[in-house]
Amino acid sequence: MxxxxxxxxxxxxxxxxxxxxxxxxxxxxxTDACLEHERIALLHLKPFFNYGNQLQSWVEVKGSDCCKWERVECNTTTRRLIQLSLNSTKWEDNMEYVMDNRNLNAWYLNASMFLPFEELKRLYLSGNVIGGSLENEDGTQLRLTNLEVLDLSGNLFRNNTISFLQGLSSLKSLTLYGNDL
The missing domain is CATH 1.20.5 (Single alpha-helices involved in coiled-coils or other helix-helix interfaces)
Structure with a gap:
């Protein structure tokens, strides 16, 4: 026994x-990959920032690690997205034409598309011909509580369209040159 x-x-x-x-x-x-809901949120952004097929690594394969995608950086511990570099992805080849005809090709960005990125610290959106405020779809202010760096240079913002900045309490660096301010 x-x-x-x-x-x-x-x-x-x-x-x-x-x-x-x-x-x-x-x-x-x-879990060595990015969070699934952040991967899906990036795929929702892709059609707006994929001029000239610049975001080829952003693929709709379940389990694909978006932390390894181009223009994306993640926290190595939490695997949450901390940086998104979407500068000059909208109209790169047409920028001279757009700057000469400033109101013809401006577009409005629904800022609520960035809300899934709760740990986002740096967001680069320069040179994308964004012409309206970065408010959420429901008209409320953009609430990215960890955002420290925001680059909106080379877009088509006007003085009356930057009120969304009030909701960015952690912002340390803001770049706005090259707009209609």
Whole structure:
């Protein structure tokens, strides 16, 4: 009877050791990819910032690691998006034409598309011919509480369209040159 209990204890110990070894080596058991809802939010942004197919790495493959996509940077620990560099992705080839005809090609950006990125610290949107305020779809102010750097240079903002800045309480650096201010 004692020998049987020792044998069961030994088998249990071996199973636990093997399971721990598998978990340690198992790449699919851990979360090394970006969060799924942030990946989906990036894919919703893609059509607005993919002029000339610049965002080829942004693919609609479930489980694709958006932290490895071009123009995206994530926190290495939390895997949350912390930087988004979408500068000059909208009208790069037509920028001279747009600057000469400033009101013809301006577009309005629904800022609520950035809300899933709760840890976003740096957002670069320069040179994209954005012509309206960065308010949410419902008209409320943009609330990115961790945003520290915002580059909106080279767009078509006017004096009356920058009221959204009031909702950016952590902002340390704001670039607005090259607008209609």
């Amino acid at each position: 004692m020998m049987m209990m020792e044998w069961k204890w030994y088998l249990w110990f071996i199973r636990m050791a093997v399971m721990l070894l598998v978990l340690e080596r198992c790449s699919w058991c851990t």
